[in-house]
Amino acid sequence: MKARLVVLISGSGTNLQAILDACAAGRLPAEVVWVVSNRAAAYGLTRAEAAGVPTRVFPFSPYRDGGRSREAYDADLAVVVAEARPDLVVLAGWMRILTAAFLDRFPGRVLNLHPALPGQFAGTHAIERAYEAFRRGEIDHSGCMVHVAVPEVDAGPVVAQAVVPFLPGDTLADFEARMHAAEHELMVEAVGRWISKQ
Template identity: 70%
Template sequence: MEPFRLVVMISGFGSNLQAILDACADGRLPARVALVVSNRKEAYGLVRAQRAGVPTLYFPLKPYREQGLDRTVYDRDLAEQIRPFRPDLIVLAGWMHVLSPAFLDCFPGRVINLHPALPGMFPGTNAIRRAYEAYRRGEISYSGCMVHLVTPEVDAGPVLAQAIVPILPEDTLETFEARMHEAEHRLIVEGIRRALAGLAQEA
């Protein structure tokens, strides 16, 4: 059986991308990364992809904004750039851009996202910092991360996998963030595995 084709979309350092590449290489995922997309040219994740021999696509939003084009135009064009790679699954692994139905409708049920918070907690950006600050105010004692199907509503799609990460009394933001990233690296692989298992049942 041919490996499933993944397109991974990133905006930054790419440590979750590396976890995916490693899991594909050692057989934990029956897949290969067919393309890595970034909306930031300086994203180190592009370097990781190139070192692994994976094609990359830099596709910035800024030119669209400068032309006064609607966000949906960018999303539609982005989908057209990705479509030739025939992705079985698109994985948002630190992609800092909300995707509209103009993109999602091109790949129905095949876009998943890793978010560093539990369902219903801290949607949107800076979730780790917001969780830590809530802990310091005595409002929570733990946070976590989840992998979910992407819907137009931010960080609110059906959950494929989740993990709780306690916030310890001795934690600084940095130590808590490091443990969150460790949990993310494990969970993104599990979330992809479950998504692919669902696709295999549909086939």
């Protein structure tokens, strides 16, 4: 029995593509049954459609413009996601912090990818912040992790992590490319680990 995955995205969907490819190759005993984006322009929607995966755009702007709370959005998003009967919800470049209004609907079943190691560079622009720390001589490596999502930002039990070293002469683009490559492998590894423990 394949695990049912719902993937939430906000952007280009390269981590989504890694999951889709791993499923298609049989490296993950899973299928992506739905992709949800908070941005209609997210290229990840095109990737999903090319793979024959249904998509849904669920923007926050009507809630914000109508004076409705983040919690109200998250509660309604949870209803939408639950329609797909997911075994696991994967945040693969989902650029919104999810509150308990969403997470409590899928306890222990939401994985988040973050481009930093546990306890380091929580929040946005983690890759850029790590690179600046490297330039200042403060660190010689960073990394990425996949963790169970909790209401606190980029916290929660770690499922998998990978170290990404800085190399002499690294530009931000160099480091970012290696980080993204590590993320793609780690995302697939973490989803596989989670499935194997169920």
